[in-house]
Amino acid sequence: MSYDIICHGHSPRDALPSPESGRITPIRTAKELFQMNIEQLGWKDHFAIHLETCQGQDLSPARVVRAAGGFYSLLNAGGEQTATLTGQLRHASAQDALPVVGDWVAIDSPAEEGIRIHAVLPRKTALKRASSGNRKGLAEKPGIPQVLAANVDTAIIVSGLDNDYNPRRIERYLTLVYESGAAPVIVLNKADLCPETELRRAEIEAIAFGVPVLVTSANRGEGLAGLAPHLEAGRTLVLIGSSGAGKSTLLNQLTQADHQRTSEVSSAVGKGIHTTTHRELFSLPGGALVIDTPGLRELHLWGESEAGLEGTFPEIIAFAAQCRFRNCRHENERGCAIRQALLEGTLDPARMESYQKQRTELAFATQRHELAAQVAQKRKRKTISREAKRWRREHGDEQ
Ligand SMILES: Nc1nc2c(ncn2[C@@H]2O[C@H](COP(=O)(O)OP(=O)(O)O)[C@@H](O)[C@H]2O)c(=O)[nH]1
Ligand SMILES: [Mg+2]
Ligand SMILES: [Zn+2]
Structure with missing residues (x-):
């Protein structure tokens, strides 16, 4: 490594x-x-506040410079280190909450099992x-x-x-x-x-x-x-x-x-x-x-917000705000400012097409995400109820 x-x-x-x-x-x-000092690695107060709220006494911050196969190359004021995740972090985290390059993480001091990452500090x-x-x-x-x-x-x-x-x-x-x-x-x-x-x-x-x-x-x-x-x-x-x-x-x-x-x-x-x-x-x-x-x-x-589309297509967002209906789909509605702009040539049809495509794609991603969350939730409930049943079976006579 x-x-x-x-x-x-x-x-x-x-x-x-x-x-x-x-x-x-x-x-x-x-x-x-x-x-190098830690500011040179991009450390900001934002992370410090969160580090203080991290449980555990002896945790210090380090930045992930590379992640591969469960091993993380980290850098802090002390130089280069390789670390792995604590079991708790590995199991408790959603895939997108695990450390990636650029993340600030809270690590313990080197012990027999090496350095371990206890938490990912909230991302900016x-x-x-x-x-x-x-x-x-x-x-x-x-x-x-x-x-x-x-x-x-x-x-x-x-x-x-x-x-x-x-x-x-x-x-x-x-x-x-x-x-x-x-x-x-x-x-x-x-x-x-x-x-x-x-x-x-x-x-x-x-x-x-x-x-x-x-x-x-x-x-x-x-x-x-x-x-x-x-x-x-x-x-x-x-x-x-x-x-x-x-x-x-x-x-x-x-x-x-x-x-x-x-x-x-x-x-x-x-x-x-x-x-x-x-x-x-x-x-x-x-x-x-x-x-x-x-x-x-x-x-x-x-996308988890509107920030992406709003940033990329500000002129379309501005036209849409002038549509007569709040929920205008910019198809055949009366008073549609976007259709008007397309007719007058003040809005590039290629931009509109690009916007629609991205919007559909983002909506699809959100749907899939919600679906995945529901499935995970269901599975969790099932496990809990199975565990509860088992517990009752095993401990039933004690009650
Ligand atoms: N003609 C030309 N070739 C370039 C330029 N920049 C990079 N290349 C070449 O494009 C290829 C891919 O470059 P690379 O940096 O590996 O692309 P990456 O996949 O984006 O990292 C290499 O053969 C480079 O030499 C440039 O400004 N002009
Ligand atoms: Mg490259
Ligand atoms: Zn409209």
């Missing part, structure tokens, strides 16, 4: 090679790599998708969301400007991000393969209101300076998007200083980065934390 985390105390700007000189700022020595944000349920590779049961990453401040949606380019897919990722509570940034990568980068940028800006849209060529290290404002020390980012969009190349560029200066670390980092099989947290030279993710073959949307 190994992972690599690199941390240096530079300002965010220093994280990037300066475009003029192409030079990379000096970094600290390997000995200093693990001497969580990126969730609906699991498809019937596909291999998804351990989750139908109706239970899969948490991709937790406590992310900024989600970078990476999309290639090659045949990966698809505004409708970007809208899906936007809904995922808005629903999570993180702030989105869109990176249109592989600019070197696209003759119309400015057109594409305008296209995406028009569907992602107020979201920063950057055009990059990650393999050449071009356009990355636009990321600097998002790379403040202690801030957590996640790279999401289709497989092959260039997420790992981007991360590689952002950590490039390390590759060149710390050889034993860099080879391992390189290996880890090029084969993104796990979601994993890395630390950039400027102190930002970045979670790299493997591409999602499918993004089934998940």
Whole structure:
């Protein structure tokens, strides 16, 4: 079990090679790599309050940098540690409450059975998708969301400007991000393969209101300076998007200083980065934390609130508010502001179609979730009544 985390105390700007000189700022020595304080790992007061309410005397916080096969790689002020879950946490938790990369957890001190995770501290944000349920590779049961990453401040949606380019897919990722509570940034990568980068940028800006849209060529290290404002020390980012969009190349560029200066670390980092099989947290030279993710073959949307759709389709929500009927389905109702806007050309039909599709999908996920909850509840009741019967049978004569 190994992972690599690199941390240096530079300002965010220093994280990037300066475009003029192409030079990379000096970094600290390997000995200093693990001497980070907990704020540098993204610790916030929010978590501290919850840690105090955790039962048990000797628990301390640590951040999950990688989770695989029941083992969790953690980082805290003391450095790297591997931990497992207490039986209680493993059994008492719903699938989506188990630790994922980015989570803050409460751990005990090392004992014979190793370090154990007693609790997952309440998440500030969580990126969730609906699991498809019937596909291999998804351990989750139908109706239970899969948490991709937790406590992310900024989600970078990476999309290639090659045949990966698809505004409708970007809208899906936007809904995922808005629903999570993180702030989105869109990176249109592989600019070197696209003759119309400015057109594409305008296209995406028009569907992602107020979201920063950057055009990059990650393999050449071009356009990355636009990321600097998002790379403040202690801030957590996640790279999401289709497989092959260039997420790992981007991360590689952002950590490039390390590759060149710390050889034993860099080879391992390189290996880890090029084969993104796990979601994993890395630390950039400027102190930002970045979670790299493997591409999602499918993004089934998940929603517990209206935040996702509202964030992605604000103009549609605004039109809908003007419909005569509160429960307007925007089909043939009189006084439908959306139909009106479509007729007048003030609302793009492609946006409306995209919105309807996402809304249907989110409603379906909610239904399945409710169904799953009912089934679980029923099973629980059955078990309880069976146990009660057994108890009465065994203890009946004592009463
Ligand atoms: N032409 C071009 N290729 C790129 C760029 N960024 C990444 N690539 C290539 O795209 C492929 C997939 O990149 P990778 O970072 O592994 O994608 P990931 O699956 O999103 O992590 C690799 O062969 C990269 O070298 C870019 O800006 N331009
Ligand atoms: Mg990758
Ligand atoms: Zn309407």
